[in-house]
Amino acid sequence: MKRIYCIVEKCLACRSCEIACAVAHSGVERVEDAVKIRPLPKHRIRVESIGDRNTPQGIRSIALQCRHCEDPLCAQACITGGISRDPETGAIVNNPDKCVACWSCIMVCPFGVIVRYEDCRRAVKCDHCADRDEPACVEACPTRAILYCEAEDAPIPVE
Amino acid sequence: MTFMKIVIIGNSAASTAAIETIRAEDKDSSIVQISEERHPLYSRCLLSYYLADKIDKNGLAYRSADFHKKMDVQLHPGRCVEEVDPAGQKVTCSDGSAHSFDRLLIATGSSAKIPDNIPETLRGVFVLRTVADAEAIKQKLSGAKKAVVLGGGLVGMRAADALCRAGLKVFVVIGSNRILSRMIDYEAARIVGTRVRDNDIEVMTGSDVSEVLHKDGNVVGVVTDNGLMLDCEILIVAKSVRANTGLIRNTDIKTRRGIETNASMQTNYENIYAAGDVAETFDITTEEYTVNALWTCAVQQGRIAGQNIARRDAAGIPAKYAGSVAMNSLNFWGIPIISFGVTVPEDESRYTILKDSRPEQNVYKKIVIADNRIKGLILVGRIANAGVLFSLVQNKMDVAPFMDQLLGDRFNFGHVVRHGGKPVLEKYYRGLST
Numbered sequence: 341m342k343r344i345y346c347i348v349e350k351c352l353a354c355r356s357c358e359i360a361c362a363v364a365h366s367g368v369e370r371v372e373d374a375v376k377i378r379p380l381p382k383h384r385i386r387v388e389s390i391g392d393r394n395t396p397q398g399i400r401s402i403a404l405q406c407r408h409c410e411d412p413l414c415a416q417a418c419i420t421g422g423i424s425r426d427p428e429t430g431a432i433v434n435n436p437d438k439c440v441a442c443w444s445c446i447m448v449c450p451f452g453v454i455v456r457y458e459d460c461r462r463a464v465k466c467d468h469c470a471d472r473d474e475p476a477c478v479e480a481c482p483t484r485a486i487l488y489c490e491a492e493d494a495p496i497p498v499e
Numbered sequence: 500m501t502f503m504k505i506v507i508i509g510n511s512a513a514s515t516a517a518i519e520t521i522r523a524e525d526k527d528s529s530i531v532q533i534s535e536e537r538h539p540l541y542s543r544c545l546l547s548y549y550l551a552d553k554i555d556k557n558g559l560a561y562r563s564a565d566f567h568k569k570m571d572v573q574l575h576p577g578r579c580v581e582e583v584d585p586a587g588q589k590v591t592c593s594d595g596s597a598h599s600f601d602r603l604l605i606a607t608g609s610s611a612k613i614p615d616n617i618p619e620t621l622r623g624v625f626v627l628r629t630v631a632d633a634e635a636i637k638q639k640l641s642g643a644k645k646a647v648v649l650g651g652g653l654v655g656m657r658a659a660d661a662l663c664r665a666g667l668k669v670f671v672v673i674g675s676n677r678i679l680s681r682m683i684d685y686e687a688a689r690i691v692g693t694r695v696r697d698n699d700i701e702v703m704t705g706s707d708v709s710e711v712l713h714k715d716g717n718v719v720g721v722v723t724d725n726g727l728m729l730d731c732e733i734l735i736v737a738k739s740v741r742a743n744t745g746l747i748r749n750t751d752i753k754t755r756r757g758i759e760t761n762a763s764m765q766t767n768y769e770n771i772y773a774a775g776d777v778a779e780t781f782d783i784t785t786e787e788y789t790v791n792a793l794w795t796c797a798v799q800q801g802r803i804a805g806q807n808i809a810r811r812d813a814a815g816i817p818a819k820y821a822g823s824v825a826m827n828s829l830n831f832w833g834i835p836i837i838s839f840g841v842t843v844p845e846d847e848s849r850y851t852i853l854k855d856s857r858p859e860q861n862v863y864k865k866i867v868i869a870d871n872r873i874k875g876l877i878l879v880g881r882i883a884n885a886g887v888l889f890s891l892v893q894n895k896m897d898v899a900p901f902m903d904q905l906l907g908d909r910f911n912f913g914h915v916v917r918h919g920g921k922p923v924l925e926k927y928y929r930g931l932s933t
């Protein structure tokens with residue numbers, strides 16, 4: 341199954357992916373329209389630091405998003421049955437009509453990549469931009485640090 | 500063994516997870532499923548949402564309507580298993596029908612306990628455990644003005660919330676000194692309690708119902724042990740639950756608070772498994788055997804049982820359950836609350852306790868640590884990355900390197916990568932969540 345991978349050495353922590361993600365899920369096309377929506381559209385990818393001046397490898401960051409896990413804990417914890425694997429794409433999807441905002445998925449996601457939606461009525465996460473050819477974050481990354489590919493083609497984790 | 504006769508008792512969280520894992524491995528064996536409840540597979544956790552009209556009856560469904568057909572399971576709804584015969588490898592139902600098995604899963608869950616002094620046959624006395632219970636409460640709602648809820652746990656508070664939304668004046672009677680006492684501590688309960696009172700729900704702690712008042716077979720009120728008289732047409736009893744072990748009372752299957760299980764989810768009979776609310780498991784935070792009667796625990800135990808039931812040869816490696824953890828998530832009038840494990844240790848001196856209390860923002864965090872391992876936590880108001888902390892609990896990770904950052908609102912998976920390095924990152928890349 342294709343997944344999104346972030347090459348740590350190339351990530352500048354510019355957060356372009358976060359903006360692209362928020363816009364892609366906002367219902368409008370342009371950033372300047374998306375910023376007018378209240379509350380602000382939420383991104384499902386997040387850039388986090390994994391090293392600073394005090395760590396051996398120095399400053400490093402990574403863009404984190406849902407891994408569409410092999411045995412997803414979120415689906416096991418979901419009390420509605422709304423989180424399941426899409427039999428066609430293999431992606432883990434959250435049915436917005438089923439979600440009751442109990443946050444059980446947030447309770448167990450070991451990567452912290454499921455977030456409360458703007459209106460706090462449902463949980464959202466990366467959906468691989470199901471309605472686009474390529475995920476918006478991949479397209480937006482200026483250094484091509486973000487890839488959407490099969491595991492064999494993915495970068496090996498850094499030391 | 501190639502073809503097996505598998506019998507599963509129960510049609511809920513644990514049994515569904517077991518069926519899915521069995522069928523992922525084994526398409527041929529026969530699966531007979533027996534369930535006392537007639538209602539199609541649904542999630543019990545949603546009953547309070549149904550009561551509050553936040554979802555309709557279809558919204559209760561846990562899987563699609565064709566689930567049992569797709570899984571090639573022969574479901575017998577509306578039948579109660581009365582006897583299990585471990586030696587004869589067969590179960591007998593109340594209607595006299597019998598089913599023999601090669602492997603059996605007991606996933607009969609639990610029932611609400613009703614104290615002896617509460618006459619459950621009175622009209623207006625309810626528990627909230629099944630669809631039938633919720634329907635009965637719903638029918639009584641119109642015309643009712645006041646309700647008393649006995650018990651301030653997750654089910655009690657959710658029921659109180661639902662009744663309040665239905666327009667009733669609700670009074671909650673609680674034995675302990677705070678609401679949600681098994682989930683959160685006093686300080687957290689105070690924050691949540693403010694919101695409860697804002698919604699005009701009254702809470703009386705440290706008390707119990709000593710007498711139920713009735714007229715012509717209908718509840719008209721209760722008297723509490725501190726002498727208060729409360730009018731009500733509805734009394735919901737939500738004190739605690741009891742494992743449904745009646746069907747094995749005449750066997751030598753070992754039980755304590757629930758059916759005793761090993762890490763493979765086997766009972767003392769190797770071909771008889773138990774999972775979910777009926778099963779006693781090892782709790783990794785308290786390091787004691789207990790029943791963690793929770794949805795996620797039931798699903799995880801059902802999965803382990805299913806994997807082992809599907810294993811044909813004894814030589815294969817059995818799937819092992821890492822152990823259960825009390826884990827609760829509740830969204831109370833917009834205040835999210837998550838808790839894990841030991842939240843109020845008996846002997847505080849043996850633990851390091853980190854706290855961040857911001858009641859004016861409805862935020863409270865507490866992390867309970869022993870030997871540099873997180874044993875439990877409470878998050879109120881700020882729950883982002885709760886699962887990252889949970890993974891530290893589950894993996895018994897040494898948190899000494901980032902102890903000072905655990906409470907921060909910005910604590911996230913990046914901190915775990917910093918200290919766990921390549922193996923942690925590799926798990927992330929490969930999508931291995933356990």
Ligand SMILES: Cc1cc2nc3c(=O)[nH]c(=O)nc-3n(C[C@H](O)[C@H](O)[C@H](O)COP(=O)(O)OP(=O)(O)OC[C@H]3O[C@@H](n4cnc5c(N)ncnc54)[C@H](O)[C@@H]3O)c2cc1C
Binds near residue numbers: 509627793
């Ligand atoms: C209102 C409510 C809200 C809840 N909310 C949450 C929540 O938010 N989060 C959470 O983690 N947990 C919650 N729980 C707890 C959760 O629902 C249970 O932990 C979970 O349902 C356990 O699943 P189970 O498969 O073990 O058994 P159960 O769900 O108890 O199901 C048992 C099954 O066995 C059948 N059965 C029983 N005895 C027999 C017999 N003798 N013969 C044949 N069939 C039998 C029953 O008909 C049923 O199908 C809630 C519970 C309630 C009641």
